Amino acid sequence: MIRSELLKKLVDENPELKIEEVEKILDLFFNQITQQLAEDGRVELRGFGAFSTRERASRKGRNPRTGEAVDVPSKRVPYFKPGKEMRERLNND
Template sequence: MIRSELVAAVAEANPHLTVRDVERIVTTIFDAITAALASGRRVELRGFGAFSTRARDARTGRNPRTGETVAVDAKRVPYFKPGKELRERLNVGED
């Protein structure tokens, strides 16, 4: 599902909201999650999961096109840990 499909699904489930309103809501939610992660905070949505960041150390990488070694700086990357309810819903009937 891409962003526009998410907006369409939410708008369809909430006919009292316009598509434009839903787009603003989705954008606001994504912006809030992004801002929290950028400031080093964790975002937990109970039952769904938690967004956080993880540190990646600097390393030596390789340019796949030329084979040349490249220095890759240390960085933070987003990480998502699914919640218990999400995991259970994904695995219904798989016993």
């Protein structure tokens, strides 16, 4: 599901809200998650999962075009850990 599909589904399920209001809510939701992660925080949505960041160490990489060795700097990357309820629903055979 992409953002526009999510937006349409929310509008369809909440006819009392205008599309602009739902867009503002979605923007606020995603911006708050992004801001919290940028501040090295964690966001937990019970039953769904937790967003956090992980540190990747610097390393030697290779330019795929030339094969030349390049330095890849350390960086933080987003990480998602699914919650118990989500894992159970995905693996319910």
